Amino acid sequence: MTITNKTIDEAKEMGAMALFGEKYGDIVRVVEIGDYSxxxxGGCHVRNSAEIGLFKIVSESGIGAGTRRIEAVTAKGAYQYVNGKHQLLQTAASQLKTMEEQVPERLEHVFQEIKEQQRQIQSLQAKLSQQEASSILADVKEVNGKHILAKKVDVSDMNQLRQMVDEMKQKLESGIILLAAVNNDKVQLAAGVTKDLVSEGYHAGNLIKETAKICGGGGGGRPDMAQAGGKDASKLSEAFNYVEKYAQNPQ
Structure with a gap:
């Protein structure tokens, strides 16, 4: 690396490149790196790159069309950065009760265990939903010659609620269903209408729209299946009563 002071004209004759559109005086500092640059x-304030010591790139990103930015730490800052990363690795290894070089393998094993536990939880939740679905059949009413089921159930999410509605449609074969659950103070509603009653003009989407409105929410869906959310769980009884009115007149 060679550093010299030249007039601006001499520097230009040498082929020196000006950066960032800066303005220069009559005498400029010219940095030459062999035949390369x-x-x-040029922003270089060391006589030799060895003076920098350790150089660690910490990020690389785009800052504009065709322009990339590389950020790095050097010297003492680089050693501190690397040491900090090593301490994090040591902490992870200690918590995972394994050696540092085995952390990735151990993490993969932990992730697989979590995935399997989640699968088991979902399986148990599905079985509990099936058991509850069987128990609520006793609450089926007959209104205007139609079987209706409007009830609050204990499920943890909308997927389970929709699944329970599907199961009820299969068990009833003919009927109108509105099931509700309350999770984190939020009302979840799912409605279902069997095919024979859809052909008579009953529509799960219309039913869910009105019952959700009663509970301070909104939603919609297909003639045979619909879902919605609400804010006021205290209005569920009123929403369930509406199902009986709807069974008498779907218009």
């Missing part, structure tokens, strides 16, 4: 100043 000749720049005006």
């Amino acid at each position: 000749i720049e005006l100043c």
Whole structure:
């Protein structure tokens, strides 16, 4: 690396490159790196890159069309950065009760265990939903010659609620269903209408729209299946009563 002071004209004759559109005086600092680069100043303030010591790139990103930014730490800052990362690795290894070089393998094993536990939880939740679905059949009413089921159930999410509605449609074969659950103070509603009653003009989407409105929410869906959310769980009894009115007149 060679650093010299030249007039601006001499620097230009050498082929020096000006950076970032900066303005220069009559005398400029020219930095030459072998045959590789000749720049005006160039932001280089060391005589040799060995003076920098350790150089660690910490990020790389785009800052504009065709322009990338590389950020790095050097010297003492680089050693501190690397040491900090090593301490994090040591902490992870300690918590995982394994050696540092085995952390990735141990993490993969932990993730697989979590995945299997989640699968088992979902399976148990499905079985509990099936058991509850069987128990609520006793609450089926007959209104205007139609079987209706409007009830609050204990499920943890909308997927389970929809699944329970599907199961009820299969068990009833003919009927109108509105099931509700309350999770985190939020009302979840799912409605279902069997095919024979859809052909008579009953529509799960219309039913869910009105019952959700009663509970301070909104939603919609297909003639045979619909879902919605609400804010006021205290209005569920009123929403369930509406199902009986709807069974008498779907218009």
